[in-house]
Amino acid sequence: MFLRLHRLAAALLLSIFCISSSAAANPGTAVQKKFEPETLNYKVMYKWGLINKQAGHASLALTHDSRHYHAQLTAASEPWADKFFKVRDTLNGRMTYADFTPLFYEKIAHEGKDHKHDVVRYDYSVPGTVSAKCTRKVTSKGQAKVDEEREMQSEGAAVDMLTSFYYMRRLPFNEWIPGHINKIDIFSGKRKELLSITYNGIEDVDIDGRRIPAYHVTFTFTSKGGAKTSDDMEAWIAADESRIPLRMEGNLPVGKVRCFFTGKSKAPSKK
Numbered sequence: 001m002f003l004r005l006h007r008l009a010a011a012l013l014l015s016i017f018c019i020s021s022s023a024a025a026n027p028g029t030a031v032q033k034k035f036e037p038e039t040l041n042y043k044v045m046y047k048w049g050l051i052n053k054q055a056g057h058a059s060l061a062l063t064h065d066s067r068h069y070h071a072q073l074t075a076a077s078e079p080w081a082d083k084f085f086k087v088r089d090t091l092n093g094r095m096t097y098a099d100f101t102p103l104f105y106e107k108i109a110h111e112g113k114d115h116k117h118d119v120v121r122y123d124y125s126v127p128g129t130v131s132a133k134c135t136r137k138v139t140s141k142g143q144a145k146v147d148e149e150r151e152m153q154s155e156g157a158a159v160d161m162l163t164s165f166y167y168m169r170r171l172p173f174n175e176w177i178p179g180h181i182n183k184i185d186i187f188s189g190k191r192k193e194l195l196s197i198t199y200n201g202i203e204d205v206d207i208d209g210r211r212i213p214a215y216h217v218t219f220t221f222t223s224k225g226g227a228k229t230s231d232d233m234e235a236w237i238a239a240d241e242s243r244i245p246l247r248m249e250g251n252l253p254v255g256k257v258r259c260f261f262t263g264k265s266k267a268p269s270k271k
Helices: 002-010 020-025 163-169
Strands: 038-048 051-064 068-077 087-096 102-111 114-123 129-140 143-155 158-160 181-187 192-207 210-222 233-238 245-251 256-265
Touching: 068 163, 087 163, 102 158, 129 181, 143 181, 158 163, 163 181, 163 233, 163 245, 192 245, 210 245
Parallel strands: 158 181
Antiparallel strands: 038 051, 038 256, 051 068, 068 087, 087 102, 102 114, 114 129, 129 143, 181 192, 192 210, 210 233, 233 245, 245 256
C-alpha cells in the first residue's frame, strides 16, 4: 500500500509538474512561471469500504539560490501503519533556476526491512538528447541485495519522480481540451518509463469542505514495450495561478489510497 506514496505524492505528487528540459526544448508547452520558496503538505488516506483512515503524510519543500531550485519530498507512514509496513522516504532534487531543467535526483527509501538508495545524474552534453547515469543500491537486514549502475537516454526531455511535480504544474491545461495527452520520459535508478498525462477537464474538488475548481488529469506509466508498469493514478490540480495538486488517488489490490493537500507554508530561501 505505502509503495504508492511516491507516485501519489510526488506523480508527486506529479504530480508532477515541472518545466524541466521539456519546456526548454518546446517553449510553447509550459506556462512560464517561477515558484517562490514553499512547503506543500499532504495527508495520505487509506479507503476501503467504510474504512477511511490516515495512513501517512508527506511534505514537499522548494527553495532556490541564484542558479538552482532545490526540492525535497519527505514521506512517512503513520504510527499505526508502521506496525504493518514502516515507510520513511526522502526524495532530493536539483534543477536549474532558469527553466527547471533537472540536474540531480536522489531517492532514499526505508520501507519495511529494505533500505533503497537511487541516484540519477543528468547529462545534456549531446544537443537534443538527455542522458543520465543511474545507480541503485538495495539492502535488506544489513545485507546487500542490489548494487547496479546503468545509463538511460531520452530524445528531447526527461524528468524523474520529483522534478515531474514541477513539470506538471507548468503545463498549459487552460489551452487543452479534454482527451489531450502529454507524454514525457521519466527516469529512476531502476528503469526508464513513459509518463502519459491525460487531461480530463475542469471539475470541482472538495478540500476540507471547500469546493475548488481543479484540472483533472490521469497519469499512466508504461514500459518500453508499452505495458503498464502500475495502475493509472488520478490527480486534481488547482485551476488558478498556484497550480497546487489538491488531490491524488490510486487503486490498491484492496481499497485505494488518496492524497489530500492540507496547507502551504513558506520555506526559507537559499542564499
